[in-house]
Amino acid sequence: MNVLPVILWSDALVWLMALAALVLGLLSRRQPPLAAAWRRVGRSRPGMAAATVVAVFVVVGLLDSLHYRPALDTPAAGASAAPAYAIETLSVLDALAVPLRLRGEKTYSAPLATHAFAKETQEIRAADGSVQQVRDFPRLRFGGAHLLREEAPAEATDGDTANANAGVSRRTADPSATTDASPVSSAMAPSALPATSAMSEKAAALAAARQYDISRRVGVAVLSALIVWAGVVVWVVQLLARRESLAFAEVGRRLWRGETVFAWRAVLLTLAAIALVVAPMLALAGDYHVFGTDKVGQDVFYQVLKSVRTALVIGLVTTLTTLPLAIFFGLAAGYFRGWIDDLIQYLYTTLNSIPGVLLIAAAVLMMQVLIDTHPQWFATAAERADLRLLALCFILGLTSWTGLARLLRGEAMKLRELEFVQAAQSFGVSDLRIIARHILPNVMHIVVIALVMDFSSLVLAEAVLSYVGIGVDPTMISFGTMINNARLELAREPAVWWSLAAAFTFMVALVLAANLLADAVRDAFDARLVGSS
Amino acid sequence: MSHEIDFAVQPRQTPPRGESVLSVRGLRTGFAAGRTTLTAVAGIDFTLHAGETFALLGESGCGKSVAALSLMRLLPPAGRILGGEVRFAGRDLLRLSEAEMRAVRGRGVSMIFQEPATSLNPVLRVGEQIIEALPGGMGRADARERALALLAAAGIADPARRIDAYPFQMSGGMKQRVMIAEALAGEPQVLIADEPTTALDVTIQAQILDLLARLQAERGMGILLITHDLGVVARAAQRVGVMYAGEIVEEAPRAMFFAAPRHPYTRKLFAALPDGVGRGHRLETIPGQVPPLSAMPAGCRFAPRCAHAETRCTLAAPAWREVAPGHRVRCHRVDEVALAASAVSAPLAAEMAASGTAQAAHVGSAASSQEFRIQEFTAQEAAVQVSAVQVSSIVPEGTEVGSALTAPSPLLEVRDLAVHFPIRQGWLRRAVGAVRAVDGVSLALERGRTLALVGESGCGKTSVGKAVLQLIASTAGEVKLDGRILTGLSRSALRPLRRRMQMVFQDPFASLNPRLSVGEIIAEGMQALGLGRAEASPAAAVAALLAQVGLDPAAAGRYPHEFSGGQRQRIAIARALAVQPELIVCDEPTSALDVSVQAQILNLLGSLQADLGLAYLLITHNFAVVEHLAHEVAVMYLGRIVERGTVGEVLHSPRHPYTQALLAAVPRIGSADEAPPPALSGEMPSPANPPAGCHFHPRCPRAGAECRTAYPAPVAVSATHTVYCVLNAR
CATH class of the missing domain: 3.40.50.300 (P-loop containing nucleotide triphosphate hydrolases)
Structure with missing residues (x-):
């Protein structure tokens, strides 16, 4: 396929960070204390289970960070003409999730539903050719559309089928046009009885078919997930057996009893749990809306997947902004003391004394005005949303470095009195070099701990800010915007709960996993705890 | 119940x-x-x-x-x-x-701990902490009465006032007294005292x-x-x-x-004490180190390090043997050991061979447990290496060292050095006073000599060392290194002089950066001062230095946590030697080490001085170390030198009452059966507010009226022996 790769700023940063994490990982292999600490993380069972969950989220996020613009089909233009590219910026995840992305319904539908959530007035052509108006829940265009398909297309009105066949995105469809267009006509009444009985028969058949189809798919998915998982287990055991040159059965027994140094059992069990949850979802996602659809008919599962990247970018890019500031100011204040310390302390006490949300709101609003008055800066909407996301990250970062800086200042004050620093001073080593060589490596454990602990709080901060309306661009899907949109839906009767529930579940899963991982990392890196255990 | x-x-x-x-x-x-x-x-x-x-x-x-x-x-x-x-x-x-x-x-059963600073809760008054330890069912007034009695029993002066003090308002000795009062609160029949005086000064x-x-x-x-x-x-x-x-x-x-220790380990411990052995003599050391818990040798646990070990020692653990009433030993070869000792110098070669095989056995067992251990060279081996390699290659000016000894100008000259730390108060941070850590100290040190600076903690001796190295700024006075004034020089002007003087610190665990490999630690000074060692690459220089301090050159790739305290101190010495200094300030170089390891380090320092002509400014509170290593001694009290002279003069005929009290407080093994002399009463006053007149007069048993009015002028007892005390003027 002919595509134009697009590198958004946040993509570059996300991949840069993935690369940096890789390099850091390789570097810490050479540093025995750090390597030992990471090995302790590897031994922690909850930590490694959480890491597995986080890794799945990270893979989704990374797939969503490879952007491109597809080429438009321009049959008229010759080969010589420059290829035209769609205005829409897509990611690899979008390409993989085409069924989710393109199969929009008109409006709300419950998870795994075959019919819409609200009644509509439909025109049904009877056998004698007369047109009847019926008010009922319409079949969904895509959700469970393959069930009893032979009747469905014939029954549907021309307009609807045409609309569905075109498969144009949901934007072109006007949901309000067809729903509840007219009040129920009295002409319908005489023939209502036979029609409804026939319809209820059909509905029962459809429900049975749906039931059967879903359980068949779930069954197949669970089975294949288990088979794949078993394959992974065998592969891991073989790998371990080869590396430690032990018998296959022996390694298997150790792994089963959780006696391996690396917490393989926790990782594999988590993988099994993930596979058992994800495989049925994937199997159903092709023809159903697993988590239903939202107000404009967009699949909630797709929204959840897209939110993962936003959360990761917020969490990671913000930390990237925070770290240099916190490390530089914290270490400089603690090492140099005197007026430098005073200056930095005044800076962060001032920052800390302004309510954080107000500061962020002010900055975000200013930035929004800037973006709105300069539309020419952005080629696509995606670029604009991306820049807004990054700006949010920087604003969050600029306001949240103070905590870590204060921690590092205290630690640097302690370290500068240590004798190896004085030994370096007696060699006439320059101050910046002492900070880089003697102080920074000795506070890295604090930095690592702060990094993983802050991640989850930043993801939650985004949700709060988007809820308040000063978060990410409204066109950008994030947990915060999902929750914000779902707010009003809860007031409906019956409530539309799935949008909120899906956003909530996934966000909690991500944050909980990140927190558990943070705990394991802290336990492994904190020297005091290491000594006691 | x-x-x-x-x-x-x-x-x-x-x-x-x-x-x-x-x-x-x-x-x-x-x-x-x-x-x-x-x-x-x-x-x-x-x-x-x-x-x-x-x-x-x-x-x-x-x-x-x-x-x-x-x-x-x-x-x-x-x-x-x-x-x-x-x-x-x-x-x-x-x-x-x-x-x-x-x-x-x-x-x-109750217990007192080593570190009085951490065994008391800093936010509770000491009275409350003692009352907490009293048995229940006592009224408030009774409990307070009891706590007062306990404090008095623990020798706290003015307990009625001290009972409401917080721990931070007390000195270390007083805190330990409070801890003892607390331990006595329950009227225990057994008191366990875990290193109760290790953190305290001799007095x-x-x-x-x-x-x-x-x-x-x-x-x-x-x-x-x-x-x-x-x-x-x-x-x-x-x-x-x-x-x-x-x-x-x-x-x-x-x-x-x-009188008659019987186990080889005990005998070695006694032999390793620097007490009584004169300067220049090599101390006996115990090769190797205490085996790790994971690799305990079968049989006698001391066998791998024992000079008398034979096959049965490595096979079976020895049983108790009663050698005299109440005197029991666990050793297969008690009788042979006693015999070997009675024949004063046992054939050294056989002993060396035995220790050699024992060493090999130890290394083998360690390797089997996959526990990495640097094979520690014995001090003798190190000495051989040093004399063979170093004198010619590392110090080419070795011949000049000898002539410099006779030269009149000292290597280091300190005149009226003062280091005051301002006490700032109020929110404008105005200085309202000063802690006079060092208050007019003059010293001179020649090449190849050792000057020991002795005193209790807080007397300012470490500040003198750091001010000499220009690690802290001096308030007044001047420091001259080889005739060049160091005080007031800019960082860049100091830089070329830095390589001529280095420091070895007290705590070998804090003085090495845990994140750098040993090679990087040693090479840091050479890099910072831009020294390319003449003979070869930095790696070769590091290897030579490691060999010089008696470590395996392969240690360069390892990290500090893999080494024992003594080995770390060797690394710290190698780091200082890397820039070929002429003066090394040794700040309590052995106080964090065990006796047997201390002997190794003292031997190393001694042989390095002999071979390289180094001058040491030795800062210590341990008179045994002073006696073993130093040529001259200066005794410091509250920021000033109170007595100065050669080792023989100061240690054997001290003239200042403080020096006499310090020496009397040192527990001597030889005088075990004599009644210990009365301890010096009181504690050192705060250097922020030193007493008028002679600083020592409030604690001096012989102080007279004139001691309270003016600081005593120096009195020359001999050409080299000076004392600041009016008692000697008469």
Whole structure:
């Protein structure tokens, strides 16, 4: 396929960070204390289970960070003409999730539903050719559309089928046009009885078919997930057996009893749990809306997947902004003391004394005005949303470095009195070099701990800010915007709960996993705890 | 519960003297490490009698503190008591429930710890902490009365005022007294004192040991004294048990112990003491180190390091042998060892060969357990290497060193050096006073000589060392290195001079950056000062330096945490040597090390001085080290030098009352049977507010009226011996 790769700023940063994490990982292999600490993380069972969950989220996020613009089909233009590219910026995840992305319904539908959530007035052509108006829940265009398909297309009105066949995105469809267009006509009444009985028969058949189809798919998915998982287990055991040159059965027994140094059992069990949850979802996602659809008919599962990247970018890019500031100011204040310390302390006490949300709101609003008055800066909407996301990250970062800086200042004050620093001073080593060589490596454990602990709080901060309306661009899907949109839906009767529930579940899963991982990392890196255990 | 009532209600009966109050049989304690348990205390037996002090003597890591904590059942979470019996008041403490045990702690057995600064809660008044430790059912007024009595008993002057003080308002010695008062609150029959004086100065140590002896005499307590210091044992204990690698290897009454130690390990410990051995003599050392818990040798645990070891020592653990009444030893070859000692110089070659094979056996066992150990060169080997390699290649100006010795101008000259730290108050941070850490110190040090700076903690001796190296700014006075004034020089101007003077620090665990490899640590100075060593690449230079300090050159790729304290101190010395300095400031270079390791480091420092012509400014509080290493001594008190002279003059005929008191406070092994002299009373005043006149007069037993009015002028006793005391003027 002919595509134009697009590198958004946040993509570059996300991949840069993935690369940096890789390099850091390789570097810490050479540093025995750090390597030992990471090995302790590897031994922690909850930590490694959480890491597995986080890794799945990270893979989704990374797939969503490879952007491109597809080429438009321009049959008229010759080969010589420059290829035209769609205005829409897509990611690899979008390409993989085409069924989710393109199969929009008109409006709300419950998870795994075959019919819409609200009644509509439909025109049904009877056998004698007369047109009847019926008010009922319409079949969904895509959700469970393959069930009893032979009747469905014939029954549907021309307009609807045409609309569905075109498969144009949901934007072109006007949901309000067809729903509840007219009040129920009295002409319908005489023939209502036979029609409804026939319809209820059909509905029962459809429900049975749906039931059967879903359980068949779930069954197949669970089975294949288990088979794949078993394959992974065998592969891991073989790998371990080869590396430690032990018998296959022996390694298997150790792994089963959780006696391996690396917490393989926790990782594999988590993988099994993930596979058992994800495989049925994937199997159903092709023809159903697993988590239903939202107000404009967009699949909630797709929204959840897209939110993962936003959360990761917020969490990671913000930390990237925070770290240099916190490390530089914290270490400089603690090492140099005197007026430098005073200056930095005044800076962060001032920052800390302004309510954080107000500061962020002010900055975000200013930035929004800037973006709105300069539309020419952005080629696509995606670029604009991306820049807004990054700006949010920087604003969050600029306001949240103070905590870590204060921690590092205290630690640097302690370290500068240590004798190896004085030994370096007696060699006439320059101050910046002492900070880089003697102080920074000795506070890295604090930095690592702060990094993983802050991640989850930043993801939650985004949700709060988007809820308040000063978060990410409204066109950008994030947990915060999902929750914000779902707010009003809860007031409906019956409530539309799935949008909120899906956003909530996934966000909690991500944050909980990140927190558990943070705990394991802290336990492994904190020297005091290491000594006691 | 009945026991608890017993303890609370029964009037305290002093058990008759000589009756056993605590008897330990086969106590075994270990630490859970993963799925295995490492045994730290491997079956120790001892009995403690009422009114008696039993000392558990041993080097760090031999399990003596773990044994004490096991008795109290206060082990850290990973600790496990694996077996044995601790009989106290007719019951086995190891079988009591936790609730019953709580009634025993404090009231039956109580404990004082090494570090008084951390064993008191900083946010509670000391009175509250003592009242907390009193048995329940006492009224407020009664409890306070009792606490006052306890503080008075612990030798706190003016207890009525001190009872409402916070720990930070007290000095270390006073805190330890409060801790003792707290331990006495429950009227215990047994007091466990875990290194009670290690963190204190000699004068305070003498006070605390006297206090413990007095309290013991009054109350008839049994004291279990845990220490690494033979001097403390000599001063305070009646019976001694020597621990090595989790076992007691020798047990004897004090007199017999000091007169005729029988176990090879004990004998080596005595030989390693720098006491009495004159300067220039090589101290005996114990090759190797205490084996790690994970790789305990089978058979006798000392065998891999023992000069007398033979095959049966490595096969079977020796049984107890009673060599004299009350004197027991665990050694297969007690008789041969005694014989070898009586024939004064046993054939050295055979001994060396034996230690060589033992060393090899030790390395082999370590390798099998996959535990990395740097094979430590014996000091003799290191010395051979140094003399063979270094004199010509590393110090090409070696010949000049000799001539410089006779040259009149000293290498280091300090004149009227003062270091004041301002005390700032108010929110404008105005200086309202100054801590006069160093207040007019003058010194001179020639090449190849050692000047020891002696004094109690807080007297400013470390500040002098750092001011000499320009690590802290001096307030007044000047420091001259080889005729060039260092004070007031800019950083860049100082830089070329930095390579001529270096420092070796006290704590080998804090002085090496844990994140850098040994090679990087040693090479740092050469890089920073832009020194390309003439002969070869930095790696080769590092290897040569490691060999010079007696370490395997392969150590360059390892990290500090893989080394023992003594090895780390060698690395620190190598780092200082890397820039080929002429002057090394040694700040308490051995105070964090065990006796046997201290001997290795002292030998190394001595041989380096002989070979490289280094000058040492030795900062220490340990007179034994001074006697062994120094040529001249300067005694500091409260920022000023009170007496200065050669080692012989100052140590053997001290003229200043402070020097005399300091020397008297040092526990001497030779004087074990004599009554210890009275300890110096009081503590050093704050250097922020020194007393008028002679700084020492408030503590001086011989102070007269003129001492209170003016600081005494120097009195020259001889050409080299000066003392600042009016008593000597007459």
